[in-house]
Amino acid sequence: MSYRLGVDAGGTFTDFVLADDQGQVHLFKATSTPEDGTQAIAAGLAQISEKLGRPVADILADTTLCVNGTTVALNALIQHKGVKTGLICTAGHEDSLEIRLGHKEEGYRYDADYPPARQLVERHLRLPVRERVLADGSIRTPLNEDDVRAACETFRREGVQAVAVSLLWSVANGQHERRVTELVRELLPEVYVSSGLEVFPQMREYTRTSTAVVNAYLGPVLKAYVDRIDQFYRDQGVRVPVRYFQSNGGMAARDVMVSRAVNAINSGPASAPRAGAWVCEPLGLANYITVDMGGTSFDITLTHQGRTNISKDIDFLRYRIGSPMIQVETLGAGGGSIAWIDALGVLNVGPQSAGAQPGPACYQRGGTLPTVTDANVVLGYLNPTHLLGGRLEIDASAAADAITREVAQPLGISLERAAHGMYSIVNNSMVNGIRRVSIERGYDPRDFALIGAGGATGLHLTALAQEIGCRTVLVPKLASGLCAFGQLLSDIRYNRMAATPMRLDERADLAGLEQRFTELEADAVQALESEGLARKDIHVQRSMDMRYVGQVHECTVDLGDLRISADTLGEIRQRFNDLHRQLFTYDEPDSLIEIVNIEATVSGRTGAVQPGQIAAGGQAQSARSGERDMVFAGDGSRTRTPVYDGQRLGAGDLLDGPVVIEEPTTTIVVQPGWRVRLHASGTYVITRQDA
Structure with missing residues (x-):
């Protein structure tokens, strides 16, 4: 037996998908451990070992592909926890990073009080060298190597850990930039060096410089992570090279990923389109929007006629990046998003998140603030006693107490209306995100299927489709680990x-x-x-x-x-x-x-994954496991709603909403007016009842 292992480390959970050569695909989840990712990986591997009845070392020894998606670079950029970085540039261009071509982000163009972006390189560490290459590639001013040596001495004295090099018109003639890079590596052998000509050898000096700086700022952080992960897997018995997932939608070898740390920024959600293609293929669909709602964020991608949009030369978290990236719209709207009331008495949800620690109030890990997950518990959508197939106990009363205290009482409304208000607000944020990747780019969402990924998405998907106009909703059984599965397909x-x-x-x-x-x-x-x-x-x-x-x-x-x-x-x-x-x-x-x-x-190409088919059903009612009172209307009224065990449903089984289907790692809420059928490929196909 041989295996493929995909690991996707998110902000709240780390997902594991193990596919064997017999067509079996297994999904596991462990709580993320941002302080040391190997702890979460060890917990996930322990679950795999228990499921298969084999030692971890034996499973990993038989693994032919081991790939990891990570949020390490993204989190370091969000939290500004990169390393102390220096920049060597052409004399006179030390301030291009702050000038930013005179650009302000959309929505803040006329806001005089909007603060400038925090600079990743302090002004005194942006050092000039005298040289000048013209646009036609001719050399006007030879490189002054003494300037490079002086800059390196300053960097050594200041304790700089990474240096970016970006010279004007190096794309027309890279002689000077290559020599500067060579000197820095010679004089500062312990320092990470990022050359704009190596990282992004295309036109636009500001974009090239910014990309080189971001790469330098994150490089040592990602290298430390990759070194730790590689060593962990080797110690556990992996024999093949560990691969890492890039923002461009493909895998890369360790050394490539370390030298191109900027390519790891959107590592996690970048595999969603490939997984979406796998979901759509048996259904004959080529247009789809993937939406991935995890514990911390909500990620959206769009694929039209089998081609996913690629972004270059964009502002990401206020920093210009030129490297190709799968176009992902990311919102601070996850299951852990916190509800709060502003100074005007208006209810808001997110972008602050309870994350993995302390998590939602219902997780009983010390969280006291109301989150979207708590709202879903109060609305009856989630099992009130446990999640993840019973591995995560929850407390419904703690969710109700948090929402009552922080939302319902201050607003003077019922618990149910407060929870539904939280649900509606986060849905509205997600719908606006879907509009940005579709309508605002010339696509009609009614022409696309909406694919659910992430553990929390199934709770919101039919409500989102109702609002945005999508006629077909797809939720694969692997939804909560779809990005990890997409890595295995890429x-x-x-x-x-x-x-x-x-x-x-x-x-x-x-x-x-x-x-x-x-x-x-x-x-x-x-x-x-x-x-x-x-x-x-x-x-x-x-x-x-x-x-x-x-x-x-x-x-x-x-x-x-x-x-x-x-x-x-x-x-x-x-x-x-x-x-x-x-x-x-x-x-x-x-x-x-x-x-x-x-x-x-x-x-x-690394080969295909061929999972098995779902056995034919015909006895859907035998899968009914109970019923719960659920809230589908803004007035807070409750509806008695049947609950089904997804593991007991068979291919072709049809259910009319409202209904809830519980899978081991995700829950699917089918709103009134929709119906769901399980396809033999393992995907729930949800359509309007009047379609």
Whole structure:
């Protein structure tokens, strides 16, 4: 027996999915331990060992793929717990990080009191070197290496742990930046070094510098985590290289992840689209929105016609990042989100979270503030005595006391209305997030299936679909660990980028452009082959950042494996025009187009996971395990609602809402007016009763 193990460390729970070569897929959850991730992994492995009746060492010895998603880099950036960082830049550009191209985030553009972003590099540690490369790659001012040596001496004296290097127009001629990087590594061998030319070798000096700084700031933190995880797995018996999940939706080797720490920022939710594709394939669906509600956050991704949106050159947590990332909309709306009343007497929910410690009041771990999970207990949606198949005891009275004390009494309303108010407010926040990834980007959510991931999502999903207009809701049995499962389905993925400014006119060097693509692809293919992948398992996909001449921002155009030549130039132009029209409602077919950057995404396939099918049902009523009073209306009125044991339902079983289905690690609430059918693939398909 051989296994694949996916581990997704979230803010509240760490999810484990183990798939064997016989089609069995097992899901486990352990409480996250942010102070030391190996403790949560050890707890999850103990559950796996108990379930399989085999020692942990034997299971791990038979594991052919071990992949980890982590929030370590994300949490370090959120909490500003990176390392002391220095920056070496071209003289005169020390303040580009603070100038930020004069940009203010959406919603705060005209707010004079909105504070500036906290700088990851203090002003006295942004040190200049005299040099100048021009836009055409020619050298105007040679590099002054004494400036580099002086900067390194300052960094040593100040106790700097990481250094970012980013010089003006290094993408046109990287000679100076490579030499600076070489000197820093020679003079400060113990310091983590991040070169903009290595991390993000594309146009836009501010984006490149910011990306290099974020990478440096997080690099030592991620390296310490990866070293600890790698050693833990080796000690436990893993024989294969441990892989880590990246924000671009693919896996990476340890050394790649350490050198590209910025790629780990959105590691967890980035695997959701791949898992969503697996859920939709048996149902023949290509348009879907994944929503993942865990204990701390709510993550949303959109996939249209099988392609998931990729973001580059975006502000993430107020820091500009250029590296490709799966486009994830993240909200502070999880099961642990805390309800509070502001100075105007208005009820709010989140973004503050009770997290894993102390957790919701009902968890009995010291939490006293009311959370969304507590509201779901009061509404009757969650089992009032236990969760996670009985492994987590809860106290319904503690949930009721917290909501009564902090919400119901101050507002002068009933307990039920207070709980439903909390539920409605967090739902409204999530619906607004779904609108941002769909309607605001030109997509009609009615054309998409809504896929539930995360342990808490099933409690809210039909209410969200009702509000946003989605006609089909999908909740796989693996929902609470869907991102961990998505990791097992994903490829190893490396991005290779270059700045190639070129106008697509009669003077365009198309042969040179094709040659540059070929060089980038060869480099990535060689990296994958060195990791043991066969050439037949390696897939290459091209894209270009393009714009009309005179525009400030560009669009990323997917080229697939299209070769660059005079014969394909017309198709390339048409693809750009079509994308521009989709994004901005118009195009300019007669205007001159220019290329800014190119990118090759090279993926190495690791094989498929083929889980077994659910046995046919036919006796749905035999799975009924009880009933509870539940609240579905804002007036707080209760409805007697049947509860079903999901493990006893079979393929084809059909239930009309309102109904609750309890799985070991998730609960699904089917609101009135909806019906649910269990598909043989293990996915609950929920549709409107009048559809």
